[in-house]
Structures are given as C-alpha cells and as structure tokens.
Amino acid sequence: MMSSPPPIAIMRAQPHLLGGKVPPHAVEGEKRRLRALCGKARTVPLPSQNNALCDRLAQHLWMHGRQHRHDKGRALVVGAVWPLPGEVDLRPLCRRLAGYGRLFNVALAETTPAGTALRFRRWQPGSAMVQGRYGTCHPKGIVQRPDVLLVPLVAWDEHGGRLGYGGGYYDRTLAGLFPPGQPVQALGFALESQKVPHVPMGPHDVSLPFIATEMALHATAAAF
Numbered sequence: 504m505m506s507s508p509p510p511i512a513i514m515r516a517q518p519h520l521l522g523g524k525v526p527p528h529a530v531e532g533e534k535r536r537l538r539a540l541c542g543k544a545r546t547v548p549l550p551s552q553n554n555a556l557c558d559r560l561a562q563h564l565w566m567h568g569r570q571h572r573h574d575k576g577r578a579l580v581v582g583a584v585w586p587l588p589g590e591v592d593l594r595p596l597c598r599r600l601a602g603y604g605r606l607f608n609v610a611l612a613e614t615t616p617a618g619t620a621l622r623f624r625r626w627q628p629g630s631a632m633v634q635g636r637y638g639t640c641h642p643k644g645i646v647q648r649p650d651v652l653l654v655p656l657v658a659w660d661e662h663g664g665r666l667g668y669g670g671g672y673y674d675r676t677l678a679g680l681f682p683p684g685q686p687v688q689a690l691g692f693a694l695e696s697q698k699v700p701h702v703p704m705g706p707h708d709v710s711l712p713f714i715a716t717e718m719a720l721h722a723t724a725a726a727f
C-alpha cells in the first residue's frame with residue numbers, strides 16, 4: 504500500500520516526525536509564513552539596545568582584528584550593512600571600526616541582481632552613499648572581499664538558523680566566501696525579541712556560528 508505524505512499540520516507542529524527533513528517546497532512556505540509573522544511582531548531597536556549590540560560586536564571584532572593583523576599583517580575586512588528601516592543600525596560600529604585605523608577596513612553590502620551573491624564596497628566616514636535595490640544603500644568605494652561578515656536577519660534560532668528577507672543573498676554570499684569545510688566567519692546580529700523556537704532550514708541555508716544581540720554573543724552549534 505502506498506503511504507501518503509504526512510499532513511502539513513504535522514510538518515508544522517512536529518517536524519521531528521520527519522526526521523528533521525521537510526520537503527523544500529514546504530520549507531519555502533514555512534519561511535514565508537514565519538517572515539510575515541515576524542514582520543508584524545518586529546519592534547524597532549531602542550537606542551540603548553542598538554548601542555549595547557554595537558559595543559558587543561566592537562569588543563569581539565577588536566580581538567579578531569588584532570589577531571588578524573598579527574597573523575596576516577593586514578587589516579581585517581569587516582563586511583557590514585547600511586540599515587533598512589526598523590533594523591539594528593551598525594553605523595556607530597562602522598564609525599568606531601574605521602577609527603581604529605590599520606586594524607580594520609569596513610566594506611558595506613551592495614545589493615546585486617536577484618540570484619547573485621552580494622558585493623562589498625569600501626566605506627569610510629563621509630563616503631558618498633548611493634541608492635540600491637530594495638531600498639538598500641551602498642558606498643561607491645572599491646570592491647573588497649570581507650574576512651568576516653555581519654549578517655542582518657529577520658529571525659534566528661539557537662542552532663544558528665537564520666531567516667532573512669527571502670532573496671537568498673546572504674546564503675549565496677556565505678557559500679561563496681566560506682566553502683564547505685572552511686569555518687564560516689560570520690556573526691548574525693539582531694534583537695533577543697527576534698529569536699524564534701525554530702527557523703525552517705532548506706538545502707542552501709547556512710547556519711550562523713554566532714548571533715550577537717543586545718544581551719549576549721550567542722555561540723550556536725555551528726560554532727563547534
């Protein structure tokens with residue numbers, strides 16, 4: 504007798520019944536649903552939360568930058584992002600990193616055509632910004648390959664699962680920068696309130712080893 508697929512309600516409520524494997528089309532649907540829910544629930548970061556998060560990232564990156572300078576003899580290229588409305592704002596962090604002189608170069612994401620990886624362009628305080636796709640902004644500076652990526656997100660889970668805006672930009676970018684077998688040098692950044700019990704993960708999704716929030720730097724299973 505042919506067995507019929509489990510009802511969608513079971514896939515949603517109890518994905519473990521499928522051995523953690525959810526068909527790709529179901530994952531896409533789940534993500535759309537979660538994106539809509541999280542969009543509605545989203546709160547704009549308070550200045551105190553934003554500052555705490557930028558301080559935490561600065562502290563972590565400072566150590567990374569010093570080690571990198573010692574090992575490689577050059578500045579650590581940090582791939583950051585200009586904020587979209589309602590997102591955590593990394594601009595205070597970018598200004599601070601740029602102020603540390605030879606330890607860091609800051610490069611910001613340029614939103615490239617759909618289906619491609621992001622490109623990163625050198626930013627310095629006062630750099631002219633140009634309007635890009637989906638309301639994003641990027642500088643006109645030279646293209647640089649980030650050594651470490653700061654990854655925006657809509658929702659995250661304790662395993663490093665990340666939900667974004669649905670363009671697949673960061674999964675493509677992470678896969679290009681850090682091929683399988685290499686450590687994923689990336690930190691997600693978000694508020695604690697953006698944490699969800701489970702982000703559905705598809706075959707292209709890259710788990711984040713660290714998520715920085717206003718409360719803590721969370722190391723996830725992907726860090727080990």
Ligand SMILES: Nc1nc2c(c(=O)[nH]1)N(C=O)[C@@H](CNc1ccc(C(=O)N[C@@H](CCC(=O)O)C(=O)O)cc1)CN2
Pocket residue numbers: 538542584585586587590612613614621637639655656667668669670671672673
């Ligand atoms: N600040 C910031 N820059 C970023 C990202 C991000 O998440 N944050 N991206 C992360 O990948 C890339 C841009 N990706 C995007 C992909 C799709 C849509 C998009 O479809 N927007 C819908 C509204 C989505 C919603 O609000 O739920 C739209 O414009 O209609 C936006 C950004 C690169 N730059």
Ligand SMILES: Nc1ncnc2c1ncn2[C@@H]1O[C@H](COP(=O)(O)OP(=O)(O)OP(=O)(O)O)[C@@H](O)[C@H]1O
Pocket residue numbers: 534665666667668669670671672673674675678705707708
């Ligand atoms: N490395 C990849 N190669 C091919 N397709 C990919 C890759 N990464 C993601 N995709 C495809 O891109 C689409 C969107 O992916 P997903 O829903 O994970 O986006 P997202 O991570 O939320 O978006 P973003 O990173 O832009 O914020 C999916 O159809 C997914 O299969």
